[in-house]
Amino acid sequence: MITIRSPTVGRVSEQTADGVRQRNLARILRLVHLEGPLSRAVLTETTGLNRSTIADLVSQLAQQGLVQEHAPDRSRRVGRPSPVVAVDPRVLTIAVNPEVDALTIAAVGLDRGIPIRERIDLDHLIGPEETAALVAERISAWRAAELADARIVAVALAVPGLVRAADGLVRNAPHLGWTDAPIRDLVAEATGLPTVVGNDASLGAIAEHLYGAARGIDNVVYLNGGASGIGGGLIVHGMPVAGAGGYAGEFGQNRPGIASDRDRRARDGALEDEVSRARLLAVVGRPSADEPTLAALLEATTLPDAIAELARQRGILATALANAVNVLNPSVVVLGGFLATIAERDLDGLTAAVGAHAMPASMEGLAIRVAVLAENRLLIGAAEAAFADLLADPGVLGAAAG
Known part of the structure; x- marks a missing residue:
């Protein structure tokens, strides 16, 4: 047969x-x-x-x-x-965070090491084209020096604005002045590298969920406080929640409850108008500062106005967190950026204030934590997005990477 x-x-x-x-x-x-x-x-x-x-x-x-x-x-x-x-720590991605006062660029390794990180302070609002040009220039310089033996997989941008999940188009980054900005395509063309774009806070949520304060926690609310305002990210049943278009988590646009008009600074303002990094900088007399510098200034201050402003912002933040707790019933709330600085000033007091506004059942077992990854959280989250294709199929890293 x-x-x-x-x-x-x-x-x-x-x-x-x-x-x-x-x-x-x-x-x-x-x-x-x-x-x-x-x-x-x-x-x-x-x-x-x-x-x-x-x-x-x-x-x-x-x-x-x-x-x-x-x-x-x-x-x-x-x-x-x-x-x-x-x-291999030489496998890297380039992570980028454009903000109203600076452009931060870093090389982030597959091992989460950050061999090089640069903050470029700005005296003007950076546009998409300038962002792409600066990223390409820094990559070229690093390849000739610090990253001479690196294999660069991709570029990832953490943008403080609404990023359309389908194609990385920045629909609106109001503080940067970007509307329908094709930043993904601009950076890819300028660098010759695959490029991904995400909302900064959503990427920060992923980073803290995988490696930071919410590691191993399946239901997480993350709020990020940056120079452009307040954004957020959600982890539900262990999965990031982006929403239909990729715009979920914009806690900064909610209207907080403010019991006394004496505590209101912006008429009919959103959360990010009341709980504001710019207001904190003003009370310590600084036009700008990076996260560690602002945190150190607020920790050391004895100025009555600064102490009062921290207390005011903490009270308003508590109402916003209580709303999130009531709606989403997370196990952990993680605060990053200047929100972490506000919380650390009196974490027990903030937790008690949230509990005063939230349903008692929703507060059971709830932990409020500050971001463990500190000022690198957005960069690490961006890198995670850039490594996604490689981690799904190691064969995608060909000879072109470098």
């Missing part, structure tokens, strides 16, 4: 095998990206794959320049030591 093998069946089997291998490569790369260096033994136990398969997959990832293997930990006294697998 002669058995005839169908060419079509053979191709399907090969494609299925290739798909399984691609998923396993992605699984290994994502594990060491999220968790840090892991031994082959831990990878074997975590994935359920056998040791020879793990060795083969790690070898391929190493050949692609995505991971490195290190000598095993000799302190182990039981069994044969297992080599340690780590992502």
